[in-house]
Amino acid sequence: MNETKLTRQSLVNISTKGFVYVFALFLYLISWFCLWNISQYFLTDFILSALFLPSGLKLAAHVLSARHFLPLYTLGEMGLIAFLIFLLDEPGSTLILLFFSVVGHTLSIAFRNIWKDLDVYWVRIVALCYLVFFYSTICGISLILLSKPLGWEVSYALSGAVSALTGGILLVPFFYLLYDYVFRHAWQPLSPVLINQGVVLRPSAIVWCMFFFCVGMFAELVLLEDMKPQALLIFMLPNIFMAYRYGWQGAVLASVMNSILLATAKHLSGPFDTVLELQSFIFTQAVIGLGLGIGISRQYQLSHKLQIVNKNLQKELKSKNLLAQQLVHLEEGIRKSLARELHDEIGQNITAIQIQSMLAKRLALTPDAKKVAITINDMAMRIHSSTRQLLNQLRPQILDEMGIEEAIRQLVDEMGFKERDISFRLTFGIQEEKLDEVVAVTLYRITQELLNNICKHSGATRVYLTLLPGSQFVLELKDNGIGLPENWRSKGHGLKGVEERIQALGGNISIHSNKNGSQITVKLPIRLNENDQN
Structure with missing residues (x-):
């Protein structure tokens, strides 16, 4: 009976894992294919299209996914590329994409050893940008080395490197934004208290994106033909504003939105002479927005830490001031108590000594005894005077009187x-x-x-x-x-x-x-x- 339960449980676990693997592979391949189709609209070349937007998906998936999914992604991508080459009857030179799949897989595995030790968000984003740069550099160098045997021009190799760089810079931070929001946020468990609370939405970022999207469409339709520089400047405004308002997250959203606008502009008016010029502008606006966003987010973080430190210092200063005030109050209390004791005890005794010395002076039978009585009285007077001065220093009696x-x-x-x-x-x-x-x-x-x-x-x-x-x-x-x-x-x-x-x-x-x-x-x-x- 127990063996049957264990066997059934094992089958359930295997089927569950199998479904997860199949679903992950399907999601990755369908996303890769969709991004390749979008890239094909821009570039029309099979290799350049595969190096453009799919590169961002590949690098992000290999870095952010669990390690056991990586071979599945790489083999699935290579199979999809081979199927498309066969289906579209592409030349054999396109098989270089299989090599790029292996390069992306190997580079990502090596990068993950560094990535796991990075905790600060802006360091992670910069590291991802370096990964994209290294991958695009390897792609460009490989295309240059193969350009002569395959009859390609050097400009084609440059286009391949720019395609991989632009697609990576555009999409890798975007996928990291999704990953950060879904997996790195602390989600509260659903409880009766939370069930009865209304859902509070904060759609301001989406509203601003829609606003700038409308402004960008207006610039495309009205300004692009006659005032191309002004229209391109308008395309940069969302990056700057969103970076200032929402940090690197806003900059990533604005970069993706601008890319959609630029794609629409290419379709409507063709403002760019070449695809390389379009990719360069997409890369530039993405890098500027991301750089501003990282800097502003870093500034916000430092400012928040500084506020916490200042608040703690203010609490510490307030505590020390309170302690100092208590010490002053305690000191005055001790002074007052000591002055009262001196006045009540020593003052009375000195007065008694003075009276006794005066009586001794009157009753003295010899001059020497009278002289001793006078000396005692003078000493008592001096002690009395010194005591009054001490009392005045400890507690000015005149204040109470x-x-x-x-x-x-x-x-x-x-x-x-x-x-x-x-x-x-x-x-x-x-x-x-x-x-x-x-x-x-x-x-x-x-x-x-x-x-x-x-x-x-x-x-x-x-x-x-x-x-x-x-x-x-x-x-x-x-x-x-x-x-x-x-x-x-x-x-x-x-x-x-x-x-x-x-x-x-x-x-x-x-x-x-x-x-x-x-x-x-x-x-x-x-x-x-x-x-x-x-």
């Missing part, structure tokens, strides 16, 4: 602007209740550093400070001093640290300085305070 506007005005008074005869004007338009705590501290520290630089280095007599809201908080400081030195980044002036802190918060700083003064503009992002967020 008076707000940033009054803190800036008091900062100006402490720096002695009036004593230095420096005129100071503050324009403050920020609502402090909408000001984020970290941004407020940052604005204060920036202002402190910039005003300190003006006092020490600028020699200015007028200073204008403006803080305004908007899409970002804007701090603008102007003075009429001597400006910043050219190497201020390397010398310091505290601006480098200010710049880094601003960038960490996602802001930016611009500095314009000359001998007549400086203008510094700082922009920081708006952040709602915790109360608003809650």
